[in-house]
Amino acid sequence: MSHPILDRWLVRRMGWPEINDVPTRRQLFQWQMARLRETLFHARTHSPFYARLYGKTPIPDTLTTEEYARLPMITPDDLRRSPEQFLCVSQDEIARVVTLESSGTTGSPKRVFHTQEDLEATKDYFDWGMRPLVEPGQTALVLMPGGRPGGVGRLLMEALERTGARAVPHGVLEDARTGVNHLLEEGAACIVGSPPHVNMLTREWERRDLPKDMIRSVLFCWDEIPDAVCFNAKNAFGCTVFRHWGMIETGLGGAVECEHGRGMHLRETDVFVEIVDPETGNLLPDGRFGEVIVSTPMRRGMPLLRYRTGDRGRILTGECACGSPLRRLDPLITRMHGGVPLETGTLTLSTLGKALYALPGLWDFTAWFSKNTLHIQVCGDSACPADKVRTALTNIPTVQAALAGKTLKLAVKVRNTTTPAVPGLGKRRLLTTEP
Numbered sequence: 304m305s306h307p308i309l310d311r312w313l314v315r316r317m318g319w320p321e322i323n324d325v326p327t328r329r330q331l332f333q334w335q336m337a338r339l340r341e342t343l344f345h346a347r348t349h350s351p352f353y354a355r356l357y358g359k360t361p362i363p364d365t366l367t368t369e370e371y372a373r374l375p376m377i378t379p380d381d382l383r384r385s386p387e388q389f390l391c392v393s394q395d396e397i398a399r400v401v402t403l404e405s406s407g408t409t410g411s412p413k414r415v416f417h418t419q420e421d422l423e424a425t426k427d428y429f430d431w432g433m434r435p436l437v438e439p440g441q442t443a444l445v446l447m448p449g450g451r452p453g454g455v456g457r458l459l460m461e462a463l464e465r466t467g468a469r470a471v472p473h474g475v476l477e478d479a480r481t482g483v484n485h486l487l488e489e490g491a492a493c494i495v496g497s498p499p500h501v502n503m504l505t506r507e508w509e510r511r512d513l514p515k516d517m518i519r520s521v522l523f524c525w526d527e528i529p530d531a532v533c534f535n536a537k538n539a540f541g542c543t544v545f546r547h548w549g550m551i552e553t554g555l556g557g558a559v560e561c562e563h564g565r566g567m568h569l570r571e572t573d574v575f576v577e578i579v580d581p582e583t584g585n586l587l588p589d590g591r592f593g594e595v596i597v598s599t600p601m602r603r604g605m606p607l608l609r610y611r612t613g614d615r616g617r618i619l620t621g622e623c624a625c626g627s628p629l630r631r632l633d634p635l636i637t638r639m640h641g642g643v644p645l646e647t648g649t650l651t652l653s654t655l656g657k658a659l660y661a662l663p664g665l666w667d668f669t670a671w672f673s674k675n676t677l678h679i680q681v682c683g684d685s686a687c688p689a690d691k692v693r694t695a696l697t698n699i700p701t702v703q704a705a706l707a708g709k710t711l712k713l714a715v716k717v718r719n720t721t722t723p724a725v726p727g728l729g730k731r732r733l734l735t736t737e738p
């Protein structure tokens with residue numbers, strides 16, 4: 304039996320010599336704990352932040368996952384307060400700094416430092432992770448900018464070149480018509496993009512009645528991935544869809560699906576994931592939803608140890624049909640904060656996405672909540688009149704109850720347009736002010 308492509312990447316990244324020797328889950332945990340133990344020593348020796356945090360913590364010779372889970376967690380606010388204090392190498396060794404605008408409590412942005420080694424590792428992961436999607440000689444259209452060295456678009460371009468495939472950056476999608484024109488001009492077999500932007504392309508593809516044998520695969524990334532958007536892409540393009548999860552804090556690539564599409568295999572060598580109860584901080588077993596906590600076993604420049612992502616997710620139980628020892632994240636990853644508290648429960652963008660993207664003729668939408676009114680602005684065609692949007696919203700239990708109790712009003716507007724509902728590539732949020 305041949306090994307899944309990601310297992311071949313795993314064995315190489317672990318520094319194991321033989322491809323026939325794929326680690327068991329237990330061996331992989333032991334390897335991760337040994338690397339994290341080294342990282343703990345490295346971090347508390349070289350970073351002022353970790354010196355304060357872990358300076359006096361006894362670290363056993365052999366670290367178990369349970370012992371590791373007893374270490375304190377760090378938060379995005381720690382990163383905002385003093386990102387330089389996380390650095391374990393000199394600034395000269397930093398190849399790329401990413402500044403993430405703040406949505407947190409301190410008001411200052413997060414800064415994430417990447418070394419050349421980190422960028423190489425991400426490129427290597429992209430190379431192997433994309434092999435099931437794009438064959439040598441094929442082209443992937445990437446709905447992101449490609450000009451910035453070390454940026455996602457550029458790393459994908461460089462990664463795909465290694466196997467003789469090609470990534471063409473389209474830039475941020477501004478119009479579905481030009482996006483589809485670009486797909487056709489390049490003869491692209493694969494699309495990489497955020498769920499709302501890919502959804503815009505699927506609608507334009509259907510509108511032009513284009514064939515179902517050109518696009519072979521879609522990689523969804525960057526933001527939450529509603530099931531309906533996956534379904535729409537499979538339906539319009541006749542392709543296989545792959546879901547990806549990643550964070551800039553952990554070096555972009557975090558987990559990706561294999562061709563079986565049953566959960567995203569973690570990039571275990573570089574991103575160790577724990578799921579904890581957000582209230583108590585206690586470790587939760589596989590299968591249970593909780594807060595996703597990440598650590599970076601291989602990072603030397605700016606390691607993260609037990610970093611609270613603010614994302615809600617879970618590890619799937621059982622084994623994938625591909626047989627890989629890489630654990631799988633449930634693709635249903637949502638943000639823990641950011642919903643709007645209605646009197647009848649919290650309303651989130653995920654709930655709205657689930658209800659709305661399933662509507663025929665709906666291309667994209669944006670939502671905001673102000674003065675007891677939920678405003679929904681839809682980009683849609685004639686198959687998606689406002690009353691259908693209204694009905695879909697009314698079928699959401701929290702919305703239905705709030706409407707019945709007269710504590711909520713709906714304002715729905717449908718625009719017939721081929722431009723996305725929200726400009727740019729920021730992560731989508733349910734706003735509490737008019738955009």
Ligand SMILES: [Zn+2]
Nearest residue numbers: 561563623625
């Ligand atoms: Zn698999």
